[in-house]
Amino acid sequence: MSEALCVRGLSKSFGRPVIAGLDLSIAPGEFYALLGPNGAGKTTTLRMIAGLMRPDAGSVSVFGRDVLANPLGAKAIMAWLPDEPLLYDRLSPMEYLEFVAGLWRVEPALAKSRAEELLETLGLWAHRFERCEGFSRGMKQKTVLAGALIHEPRFLLLDEPFTGLDAASARLVKEILQARAQAGAAVILTTHILDVAERLATRIGIISGGRLLAEGDLAALQRQAGVAHGSLEDVFLQLTAA
Numbered sequence: 001m002s003e004a005l006c007v008r009g010l011s012k013s014f015g016r017p018v019i020a021g022l023d024l025s026i027a028p029g030e031f032y033a034l035l036g037p038n039g040a041g042k043t044t045t046l047r048m049i050a051g052l053m054r055p056d057a058g059s060v061s062v063f064g065r066d067v068l069a070n071p072l073g074a075k076a077i078m079a080w081l082p083d084e085p086l087l088y089d090r091l092s093p094m095e096y097l098e099f100v101a102g103l104w105r106v107e108p109a110l111a112k113s114r115a116e117e118l119l120e121t122l123g124l125w126a127h128r129f130e131r132c133e134g135f136s137r138g139m140k141q142k143t144v145l146a147g148a149l150i151h152e153p154r155f156l157l158l159d160e161p162f163t164g165l166d167a168a169s170a171r172l173v174k175e176i177l178q179a180r181a182q183a184g185a186a187v188i189l190t191t192h193i194l195d196v197a198e199r200l201a202t203r204i205g206i207i208s209g210g211r212l213l214a215e216g217d218l219a220a221l222q223r224q225a226g227v228a229h230g231s232l233e234d235v236f237l238q239l240t241a242a
């Protein structure tokens with residue numbers, strides 16, 4: 001099977017280099033956490049992988065589909081959750097999911113059963129016919145996540161998916177993402193919650209200054225940082241200390 005994600009030589013400048021020659025590989029079934037200090041370029045990286053921002057140089061392919069040459073083909077197998085949930089406030093969650101499923105040409109009966117399952121799993125069932133305009137940030141975030149998953153994507157990109165979620169909702173989202181990875185999807189997310197990365201990720205990448213400083217499981221990161229037995233926080237702070 002082809003790699004889930006293959007990034008080579010990815011570069012982007014905004015007046016100054018933000019991402020400089022980044023390489024990343026993720027296998028199907030992996031749960032990858034991309035960490036870095038504020039302004040390290042995590043969102044920029046995810047947006048380029050999602051095909052929402054053109055890199056200055058480099059290539060990105062998702063399950064063998066080139067994001068630059070075949071953006072629609074690549075997006076068809078991706079879920080993208082931005083850090084700010086954007087919703088059509090006048091729609092209810094059910095209407096929103098029907099709308100998104102229509103964009104992906106998911107057959108209506110299948111879309112309905114997937115929407116019902118997602119709304120139930122995410123604790124939105126009681127609100128499925130209410131307009132989203134009165135929703136809390138966490139409820140909007142969960143609705144947007146349901147929309148991102150409605151076409152059963154094999155590659156999940158999530159920018160700070162736990163921001164604004166209460167403990168119970170965060171746990172639900174973690175379980176959903178883990179289940180997708182166990183079913184063979186690949187997950188890449190950014191987070192500042194190091195505990196989430198330490199407990200969920202099969203591999204962690206730490207970027208700063210536009211480059212990947214270290215990558216691997218906690219034991220590998222400890223070795224790379226020269227911090228034997230340190231927590232992920234110790235490792236992170238050691239590696240990113242300027």
Ligand SMILES: Nc1ncnc2c1ncn2[C@@H]1O[C@H](COP(=O)(O)OP(=O)(O)OP(=O)(O)O)[C@@H](O)[C@H]1O
Binds near residue numbers: 014018038040041045
């Ligand atoms: N569209 C843009 N125009 C100009 N500069 C940008 C743009 N997008 C990002 N940047 C700059 O690129 C750098 C990286 O931003 P990015 O949002 O990718 O960082 P991040 O690692 O996600 O940060 P945070 O943890 O704070 O969310 C920042 O200095 C930011 O100001």
